[in-house]
Amino acid sequence: xxxxxxxxxxxxxxxxxxxxxxxxxxxxxxxxxxxxxxxxxxxxxxxxxxxxxxxxxxxxxxxxxxxxxxxxxxxxxxxxxxxxxxxxxxxxxxxxxxxxxxxxxxxxxxxxxxxxxxxxxxxxxxxxxxxxxxxxxxxxxxxxxxxxxxxxxxxxxxxxxxxxxxxxxxxxxxxxxxxxxxxxxxxxxxxxxxxxxxxxxxxxxxxxxxxxxxxxxxxxxxxxxxxxxxxxxxxxxxxxxxxxxxxxxxxxxxxxxxxxxxxxxxxxxxxxxxxxxxxxxxxxxxxxxxxxxxxxxxxxxxxxxxxxxxxxxxxxxxxxxxxxxxxxxxxxxxxxxxxxxxxxxxxxxxxxxxxxxxxxxxxxxxxxxxx
Amino acid sequence: xxxxxxxxxxxxxxxxxxxxxxxxxxxxxxxxxxxxxxxxxxxxxxxxxxxxxxxxxxxxxxxxxxxxxxxxxxxxxxxxxxxxxxxxxxxxxxxxxxxxxxxxxxxxxxxxxxxxxxxxxxxxxxxxxxxxxxxxxxxxxxxxxxxxxxxxxxxxxxxxxxxxxxxxxxxxxxxxxxxxxxxxxxxxxxxxxxxxxxxxxxxxxxxxxxxxxxxxxxxxxxxxxxxxxxxxxxxxxxxxxxxxxxxxxxxxxxxxxxxxxxxxxxxxxxxxxxxxxxxxxxxxxxxxxxxxxxxxxxxxxxxxxxxxxxxxxxxxxxxxxxxxxxxxxxxxxxxxxxxxxxxxxxxxxxxxxxxxxxxxxxxxxxxxxxxxxxxxxxxxxxxxxxx
Ligand SMILES: Cc1cc2nc3c(=O)[nH]c(=O)nc-3n(C[C@H](O)[C@H](O)[C@H](O)COP(=O)(O)OP(=O)(O)OC[C@H]3O[C@@H](n4cnc5c(N)ncnc54)[C@H](O)[C@@H]3O)c2cc1C
Numbered sequence: 001x002x003x004x005x006x007x008x009x010x011x012x013x014x015x016x017x018x019x020x021x022x023x024x025x026x027x028x029x030x031x032x033x034x035x036x037x038x039x040x041x042x043x044x045x046x047x048x049x050x051x052x053x054x055x056x057x058x059x060x061x062x063x064x065x066x067x068x069x070x071x072x073x074x075x076x077x078x079x080x081x082x083x084x085x086x087x088x089x090x091x092x093x094x095x096x097x098x099x100x101x102x103x104x105x106x107x108x109x110x111x112x113x114x115x116x117x118x119x120x121x122x123x124x125x126x127x128x129x130x131x132x133x134x135x136x137x138x139x140x141x142x143x144x145x146x147x148x149x150x151x152x153x154x155x156x157x158x159x160x161x162x163x164x165x166x167x168x169x170x171x172x173x174x175x176x177x178x179x180x181x182x183x184x185x186x187x188x189x190x191x192x193x194x195x196x197x198x199x200x201x202x203x204x205x206x207x208x209x210x211x212x213x214x215x216x217x218x219x220x221x222x223x224x225x226x227x228x229x230x231x232x233x234x235x236x237x238x239x240x241x242x243x244x245x246x247x248x249x250x251x252x253x254x255x256x257x258x259x260x261x262x263x264x265x266x267x268x269x270x271x272x273x274x275x276x277x278x279x280x281x282x283x284x285x286x287x288x289x290x291x292x293x294x295x296x297x298x299x300x301x302x303x304x305x306x307x308x309x310x311x312x313x314x315x316x317x318x319x320x321x322x323x324x325x326x327x328x329x330x331x332x333x334x335x336x337x338x339x340x341x342x343x344x345x346x347x348x349x350x351x352x353x354x355x356x357x358x359x360x361x362x363x364x365x366x367x368x369x370x371x
Numbered sequence: 372x373x374x375x376x377x378x379x380x381x382x383x384x385x386x387x388x389x390x391x392x393x394x395x396x397x398x399x400x401x402x403x404x405x406x407x408x409x410x411x412x413x414x415x416x417x418x419x420x421x422x423x424x425x426x427x428x429x430x431x432x433x434x435x436x437x438x439x440x441x442x443x444x445x446x447x448x449x450x451x452x453x454x455x456x457x458x459x460x461x462x463x464x465x466x467x468x469x470x471x472x473x474x475x476x477x478x479x480x481x482x483x484x485x486x487x488x489x490x491x492x493x494x495x496x497x498x499x500x501x502x503x504x505x506x507x508x509x510x511x512x513x514x515x516x517x518x519x520x521x522x523x524x525x526x527x528x529x530x531x532x533x534x535x536x537x538x539x540x541x542x543x544x545x546x547x548x549x550x551x552x553x554x555x556x557x558x559x560x561x562x563x564x565x566x567x568x569x570x571x572x573x574x575x576x577x578x579x580x581x582x583x584x585x586x587x588x589x590x591x592x593x594x595x596x597x598x599x600x601x602x603x604x605x606x607x608x609x610x611x612x613x614x615x616x617x618x619x620x621x622x623x624x625x626x627x628x629x630x631x632x633x634x635x636x637x638x639x640x641x642x643x644x645x646x647x648x649x650x651x652x653x654x655x656x657x658x659x660x661x662x663x664x665x666x667x668x669x670x671x672x673x674x675x676x677x678x679x680x681x682x683x684x685x686x687x688x689x690x691x692x693x694x695x696x697x698x699x700x701x702x703x704x705x706x707x708x709x710x711x712x713x714x715x716x717x718x719x720x721x722x723x724x725x726x727x728x729x730x731x732x733x734x735x736x737x738x739x740x741x742x743x744x745x746x747x748x749x750x751x752x753x754x755x756x757x758x
Contacts, residue, residue, distance in 0.1 A: 004675035005682065253754050267756040270747070276756065277749035281691045288671035306667075313664045362660040369663050370640025371650065 002299070004291045010074050013067070017078040020051065025084040027247075027340045030197060033085060039191070039199035040120075040161035045086055049117020053088065057096040057232070062111040064096075069232060070294030073239035077290075080243020081250075083347050085198050087120045087158040093236045095121035098166060098177070098229035102217055110164075110179070122162035122182070123233070124153040124203055125226075131356040133168065133223075133230065138205060140169035140176055147171070149178070149186075149208040157354060159201025160191050166216065166229075167205070174220030178210050185209070196343075196350040228301060231308045234355045235293040238308075238315035241351045242290050245283055245315075245322035248344040252276065252326045259331075272329060279325055286314040309356075309364035316358040319348040372447060380450050384457045391426045392463050393419035399462040402724055403586070407467050409498025411545045411571075427466035428497045434472055437480065441488050442496025448681040470539075471495035471502040473625040475548050478565075478618040482606045491567070504622075505535040505549030505568075505592060506615065513744050515550070516559045516612060520594060522551035522566060527601055529553070529566060531574070531594040537738075541577040541590035544570060548618075549594075554609045565611030567603040574598065584730035585718065620689040622739045624680075627689070627696030628673050639663045639706065655709055662702050669699055687752040694745035697735035704729040 006014070025044060033041060048054050056072045058064020072093050079088060096114050099107045113119040125133050138151025149169055159165070159182075167178045182189065186208035192200045217225035253276060256267030266272060293311035296304040323345040327334040334341045352358065372380075396419050407413075407420050415421040427433050430444060435451050437443025446454065458465075476495055479488055494500040511517040520533025531551055541547065547568050554562030568575070574597030579587040606614045639659055650656045676685050676692060685692070707715070707722075708729050714721040715729075736742040750756045 003678040004671065005678050253756070256756055265757050267750075268758075273750035273754075273756050274743065274746040276754055277691075277694075277746040280749055280754060281695045284688070284691055285665070285668045285672045285695055288675045289668040291675065292671050310664060310667050314668050317664075362664050365664050365667065366640070366660045369638040369667075371638070371656070371659055371663060 002295055004288060004295070006074070006291070009067075010071060013071055014074050014078055016051075017053075017075055018081075020047075021078055021082055021084055025079075025086075026082050027343055030083050030085050030343060031340075034197035039085070039197070040158075041086070044084075045120070046117050048086060048088065048092075049115070052115075054092045054117045055096075055115030056092055057100065058092075058111045058115040059100070062108050063115040064111065065115075068294075069235060069297035070291070072232070072236050073290060073294040076236040076240040077243040077246070080240035080245075080347075081247040083244065083247070083343055087122070087161055087199070089233055089236055089240070090123055090158040090162070091119070091121040094123050094229045094233040095164075095166060097232035098216060098225050099179075101225040101228055106213070107216075119163045120158060120161045121164050121166060122156050122158040122201070123229070124156045124159065124165050124167045125230075126155050127151070127153055129154075131354070131360055133226065136168055136170045136175055138167070138169050140171050140178065140210065142172065143209075146209060146211040146214075147178075149205040149210055152202065152204040154202050155192070155354070156189075156201045156203050158199045159189055159203055160199050162201075165203065166226075168222055168226065171220050175222040176219050177216045177222040177226050178214050179216045180208070180210055180214050194350060196346040198347075198350065230355060231301075231304055232297060234312045234361075235290070235297055235304075235308045237351060237355055238293065238311040239290050241315035241319040241348065242283070242286055244344055244348050244351065245286070245319040248319075248322045248326040248341065248348075249279060249283060251341060251344075252322075252329050255330055266329075275325060275329070279321055282318045282321060286311075286318040289314045306365060306368040309361040309368075312356060313358050313361035313365060316352040316361070320352060323348040372449060377449055377453060381453045381457065384454055385460075387430070388457055388461055388463065392461060393422055395419035396423045396464045396466075397462050398464070400464055405464060407465075407498065408469055408501055408540070408543070409467050410501030410543065411499065412543070413498070413501070423464070424466045424498050431496070433467045433498065434476065434496045437476065437492065437496065441480070441492035442494075448677065452677075467498045469495065469498070469501060470504055470544075471500065474504060474618050474622050475502050477621040478548075478614055479605065481617055482565075482614045486602070487567075487605065500546055501540070501544045502546050502548060503538050503541045503544035503570075503592075505538055505541075505547045507537045508534060509536050513741055515615070516563065518550045518552055518563060520549065520551050521555075522553045522564055524553075524601070525598075528598045529564075529601065529604070531566070531568065531597040531599070533594050535592040535594075537580075537589050538577070538592040539589045539738075541570070541592045542579055546570060547575070547592065548605075550611060550615055553611075557609060560612045562609050563611045563615070564608050565605040565614040566599055567605065568594075568597060568599045572597060582731070583733070584727040586727070619740060620685060620687075623689040623693035623745075624676070624685060626735055626739050627692035639666070639703065650710065655706070658702075659706055659710075662699070662706055665699055666703065669695060687748055690740070690745040690748040691753075693739060694736075694742050694749070697732075698742060700735055701732050704732045 052065035053075055055064030056067045060066050091114055099111050127137055140147040140149050162182045165180055165182050169176055169178060186206045188204045190202045192202055194200045256272060257265055259266045289311040293307040296307040326341050327345060330341055333339050395417060407424055431439060432444055434443040435446040435454055439445045479491060506515060508518050522529040522531050547570055549566050549568055550563050551566050552562055553564040574595050576593045577590040579590050581587040650659055679685055707725060711722045715725050718726055751758050
């Protein structure tokens with residue numbers, strides 16, 4: 001396996017991404033979207049497509065840049081630092097990975113559209129309050145040559161902006177993944193007013209018709225396609241969370257050097273120094289797990305489960321500590337809406353929950369390690 | 372080196388190890404009684420231990436990454452990784468461990484003169500001379516730069532007087548690398564020299580101190596008109612602090628891995644699993660899960676920093692490795708004790724050396740600089756918070 005150091009290409013990609021995002025999507029961009037009641041910026045998405053980001057996991061034959069999972073993680077980390085709101089994970093990482101598991105013209109066409117930036121996908125898996133791809137109630141019942149879908153999904157991230165949905169449904173002898181237009185008759189989408197001001201929806205399905213052509217992969221066998229897509233998403237989300245942690249930490253250390261009390265910088269107080277140093281140590285340990293997950297997905301994707309869950313578990317732990325210390329070490333100003341720290345705290349909470357929380361992923365690690 | 376060259380190296384290493392590692396040395400034993408420390412008075416515990424050391428030393432593989440001229444094999448990081456994997460594959464013991472390898476060697480490679488390297492490094496690599504570390508004193512622990520042991524020039528010698536404390540294995544060592552004040556008038560960091568002193572002389576005496584884990588591997592060390600030739604100063608006079616700090620970063624990296632690796636290939640599941648219902652209560656299981664997650668991530672971090680060491684260097688981040696690795700090692704041992712229950716409360720009982728190991732881990736976050744000192748280093752040098 002490659003080393004756990006970023007390659008030259010990865011360093012360049014990170015620098016380029018940082019340069020672009022500092023201009024196009026600093027935290028004030030998210031704040032402005034929230035104030036205007038918007039959850040999707042189509043112009044930003046188009047620019048990401050132009051730079052090859054939406055095609056980061058799309059093969060070159062289908063017009064992608066095919067840079068791989070470690071590179072997707074680099075992009076996600078940079079996005080996390082300024083809380084960039086976009087359907088990058090849902091579409092460019094999760095849907096692209098799912099579509100790549102299938103080799104037919106329709107999948108290639110869908111991948112081409114992802115690379116172009118002309119489609120937004122959302123993943124509709126969870127139904128209850130916790131991530132649980134193993135428990136599905138939404139049913140796709142056989143009807144003539146096709147199916148009828150009935151049930152409801154919740155916490156469908158990017159579900160309002162989405163043109164298409166990947167829907168996990170229970171079928172006769174297992175579960176099946178459908179790839180259908182988000183506006184198909186019988187689908188109702190309700191926006192959720194999320195704490196992180198980002199796009200999420202409750203989606204209900206009433207007698208929604210689907211054909212065999214709408215099935216991604218094989219009937220009764222969703223996991224062959226969905227498992228790699230979830231793992232890719234979890235790894236990239238962990239990377240985004242490390243960016244969120246880095247953003248919050250950077251603000252906090254800056255404040256420790258600037259704010260004065262008792263006639264001196266508060267960063268001179270050892271009680272705060274040691275907490276900051278501990279937090280930095282946690283972020284370093286987490287960074288290793290995230291780099292490792294990206295490498296593993298690129299080099300041995302069949303054996304990535306442990307690496308991915310390790311990364312997501314560590315990311316949950318670290319980002320939670322980073323935003324909590326972030327608010328506390330800022331004192332009163334950290335609690336104000338006018339200051340950005342709150343945005344970090346809110347995104348951290350949503351990201352920690354999405355695609356499996358700490359306990360979910362620690363459990364995966366434990367099983368793999370015989371605990 | 373290309374992938375193919377590395378595979379060739381792996382094949383050669385495998386064949387050589389198969390042919391040369393004695394069967395008795397393939398039990399993976401790492402406990403204190405099984406370590407080969409080497410030295411002038413070393414008593415090998417078996418013929419196999421001696422054969423294994425001699426063969427590995429002849430190959431340069433006791434210190435694989437050191438230059439060939441100084442007793443190593445000049446291996447790259449990638450080759451060294453492969454060699455470690457191949458040793459682990461046959462469950463081989465390390466042929467030799469020592470403070471010379473972990474601490475003095477890297478410092479001499481960086482600061483020593485060619486003559487000093489030629490004189491001192493090969494005997495370390497061959498396990499012929501055993502070293503100890505004379506840093507701490509009764510009045511200089513965390514505040515190490517306050518050392519008071521004096522070194523005064525007398526002709527071609529330094530004459531040394533004073534007391535060191537917590538000197539690990541001083542009673543077994545042949546030589547000591549010591550921090551000695553050679554200038555009383557300079558600011559405290561700028562009056563210290565790094566001296567190499569032979570302990571086989573009347574002016575050096577040691578007195579063992581017993582540890583809470585039962586053994587007594589560390590000592591008080593007294594210098595009464597002890598002598599060493601001026602050629603035995605590493606770096607320049609009064610500027611030993613730079614050498615001392617550099618050496619500490621290596622010591623910290625070594626301690627952070629818990630000696631032979633945090634995991635040594637075993638999961639907490641494997642360690643605790645036999646205990647049946649030890650993990651059945653929710654609280655213990657939750658702690659075990661978190662510990663395992665952190666351990667795996669830390670093991671990757673040690674690998675990442677070894678990669679870094681070969682490119683940009685580790686520097687002050689060794690404080691992070693030391694802090695995190697040792698606190699984690701303490702947590703792991705607390706969990707093992709908890710899982711062991713009353714079986715783990717008896718010296719040399721059903722859990723073997725676990726009780727002693729558990730107590731010994733408590734020193735990990737003290738020796739080589741305490742956790743609090745590590746956090747201060749991170750906050751000042753890495754985060755650049757005001758001091
Ligand atoms: C098993 C073992 C082996 C050792 N082997 C060796 C050896 O071979 N050679 C050698 O030279 N030394 C050795 N040592 C000594 C070791 O390096 C010292 O014990 C260590 O540096 C701490 O110094 P101290 O014991 O004087 O504690 P002190 O410095 O007195 O510390 C007491 C407490 O105060 C805290 N503290 C001190 N200063 C600060 C500060 N500025 N801010 C916040 N907290 C602070 C410490 O963290 C600690 O909790 C060994 C120690 C042990 C336990």
